[in-house]
Amino acid sequence: MRKSYYNHRKKHKVGFISLFIFLFLITGSVGYAVYAQTTVSQAKKEYNLLVNKIIEAEKDNIQIKDNIEKLQNTVKEKNNEYEVMLSKAKIAYLTFDDGPSSNTLPILDILDNYNIKATFFVNGHEGLEHLYKEIVNRGHVIANHTFSHDYKNVYDSIENFKSEVNKLNEFIESTTGTKPLKLLRFPGGSNNQISWSYSGKGFMSDLVTAMSKEGYTYFDWNVDSKDANAYRQKKTVIVKSVLDGAKYVQKANVLMHDLGPKTTTVEALPEVIEGLISQGFIFDTLSKDSYKPQFLKIK
Numbered sequence: 001m002r003k004s005y006y007n008h009r010k011k012h013k014v015g016f017i018s019l020f021i022f023l024f025l026i027t028g029s030v031g032y033a034v035y036a037q038t039t040v041s042q043a044k045k046e047y048n049l050l051v052n053k054i055i056e057a058e059k060d061n062i063q064i065k066d067n068i069e070k071l072q073n074t075v076k077e078k079n080n081e082y083e084v085m086l087s088k089a090k091i092a093y094l095t096f097d098d099g100p101s102s103n104t105l106p107i108l109d110i111l112d113n114y115n116i117k118a119t120f121f122v123n124g125h126e127g128l129e130h131l132y133k134e135i136v137n138r139g140h141v142i143a144n145h146t147f148s149h150d151y152k153n154v155y156d157s158i159e160n161f162k163s164e165v166n167k168l169n170e171f172i173e174s175t176t177g178t179k180p181l182k183l184l185r186f187p188g189g190s191n192n193q194i195s196w197s198y199s200g201k202g203f204m205s206d207l208v209t210a211m212s213k214e215g216y217t218y219f220d221w222n223v224d225s226k227d228a229n230a231y232r233q234k235k236t237v238i239v240k241s242v243l244d245g246a247k248y249v250q251k252a253n254v255l256m257h258d259l260g261p262k263t264t265t266v267e268a269l270p271e272v273i274e275g276l277i278s279q280g281f282i283f284d285t286l287s288k289d290s291y292k293p294q295f296l297k298i299k
């Protein structure tokens with residue numbers, strides 16, 4: 001009887017413990033489930049927020065893209081207008097060959113008076129380094145007309161011509177501190193016949209092709225001041241030659257010389273400029289995209 005009472009109590013105790021464990025497990029898992037539920041819904045909330053943010057950002061992005069496109073179109077339109085205006089404009093490119101010389105500073109002063117920039121096709125004149133610097137410092141363009149201008153040497157061979165051009169480039173760079181643009185004027189022009197006696201009739205077209213391959217743009221001229229037709233040309237002839245020559249062209253590449261004896265070129269310059277202004281010209285320096293009068297056409 002005692003034994004069964006004991007067994008009965010024991011059974012009770014076991015049952016109580018089992019119930020306790022069972023309850024513990026149930027509340028545990030319910031607690032976990034509640035916790036997991038909270039975490040998931042929190043994550044979902046954050047996820048939804050992010051999705052909304054992305055949608056907003058995409059909207060902003062589309063807006064920005066639209067704005068960029070509109071701006072690009074405006075730039076394109078303005079550029080086209082500018083190109084049209086430029087193609088219709090009367091532009092004079094004053095060019096001075098063979099300098100610098102004792103006339104360079106007077107020429108620069110006159111150009112300054114009219115606030116005009118010009119292009120100087122220089123040669124290599126040792127001892128006049130300060131003038132190259134002055135040309136560049138006053139905003140003009142220095143271009144290549146070979147170091148020596150000595151026909152016998154420059155037109156002796158393509159190699160000689162290239163080394164003349166490179167020698168002058170190095171000289172300009174060392175005196176001005178800037179590399180000159182690859183703009184070239186052949187001594188005597190691209191259709192000169194002086195080179196024939198040194199290298200034959202076909203030489204200039206081979207040379208033009210070779211220099212184009214080196215990345216050079218060459219310019220002859222379409223308005224001749226005729227200041228090279230005499231040792232010291234009459235001032236009136238220079239003025240008349242330029243103004244007559246420019247009358248029927250829209251782009252005028254004006255050939256003049258910056259050499260010691262050419263004092264009448266300096267004297268003629270104010271009248272040349274004023275005459276071109278009254279013909280409606282504006283002035284610019286040469287660049288590779290400028291109007292290019294070229295006597296020798298290479299296919």
Ligand SMILES: [Zn+2]
Nearest residue numbers: 097098187188
């Ligand atoms: Zn020359």
